Amino acid sequence: MKQINIILGLVLTRVRLRIDSLLCNQPKSWLCFCVVFAAPFDTEVSESVVPGLFLQGVLSKDEMRELEEEFMAFVRREVHVEGRDFCDMSGDYTKPIESFSIINIMLPSKYNPRLKGNIYEKRAASITEQLLGSDMALDYDQLLAKPPNKPDAEFKWHQDLAYWPVTKDTRTASFWLAIDDSRLENGCVQFVPGSHLESNLRHHGPLHGDRDKSHTLAATLSEDDKPKPAEIDRGDVTVHHERILHGSGGNFSSTSWRRAWVVAFRSQETIKKEREIGFTHSHNDNLKVLNEVGKESEVIS
Known part of the structure; x- marks a missing residue:
């Protein structure tokens, strides 16, 4: 299994997570992933001890082709998206669509109900349940795309929790699926090791x-921060904690997109409380x- 430096400095363990055979077209229903934990896997994992994972080859080539077709229908504006849920995360809301550098689509399964319960979502839900419990549910989904030749497509450093209501239950699993091979050149995600352990959120x-x-928020790196790039291949997935500091650079490739499909899980009770205060993850x-x-x-x- 290839090595990847995501959130280093903790105990690196290999574990096996069961991918239900009904959800997986692969011949094996058990896949082995490189996992980074703050504690051995056989200890209590319902607390915030899972800062990040790297999952290799989660989706097959055929599955990726189907998801990519659905993805690009949004990029081509073939699916209606309301207001600010179609925006550029590198610019303000007045930026012309034809000039977008980080195309951002919030809640794609809301605007295309056919996406609800797709194979990626089901597989991510299965993994989340094994890691964090059976009371976890999908909180939101998101599509992100950096076209080629967009050096200004920088997603500013941030912690996801800065965008969300803070709750007592800190269990979170945010899945980031690479639609394209993701490299430094085309703007791969970078994580700051250990930042999830800080007692307070960054400003x-x-x-x-x-x-x-x-909608965009921005935090500042300190001199001690040492970002680690997550250079992963098409069909690979990273999973990260709500407090890990991360961001990404521009797309300097002349040919390659850098597209990602995000699905994030929090507890059912947390989601209920979010909705009660009117928070849906929509930019509207x-x-x-x-x-x-x-x-x-x-x-x-």
Whole structure:
């Protein structure tokens, strides 16, 4: 199994997670993944001890082709997406669509119900249940695309929790599926090892002044931060914790896209509390709600 430096400095363990044979077209229903844990796998994992995973070859070539077709239908604007849920994460909301550098589509399964329960979502849900328990559920999905020749397609450093309501239950599994081979040249994700262990979230500020101009938040790296690139292949997946600091650079390739499909899982109770305050992960959510998320002083109980 190839090596990947994601969130190093912890105990590297190999484990086997069961992929239900009904969900997997592969001849084997058991796959071995490289996993990074803060504790041995046979200890309690319902707490925040799973900072990151690397899962190799989660989807077959045929499965990837089908997902890619659905993905590009959104990029070509063949699927209607409401308001700010189709935006550029590198620019403000006034940026013309033809100039987008990081095409961002929030909640694709909302706008194309055919995507609900797709093979990727089912497989990710199976893995999440094994890692974090049977009460986990899909919180949101997202598509991200950096076209070729977009050196300004930088996704600013951030922790996912800065975008979300802070809750007592910290269990999170955010899956990042590579639609293309993901390399430094075309803007692969980079993680800051150990940042999920910090006692407080980093300070995040709106990239363009306020959340009404742009959804994007930005944190700053410290001199001690040593980002590690996650250079993974098409069909591979990373899974990360809500507090891990990560970001990505521009796409300097003249030929390669850098596309990713995100599905994120939190506990059913956490999702219920999010929806009760009007938070759905849509960029069209009430601005007052968006301005109140990511505050550790206001934990939703």
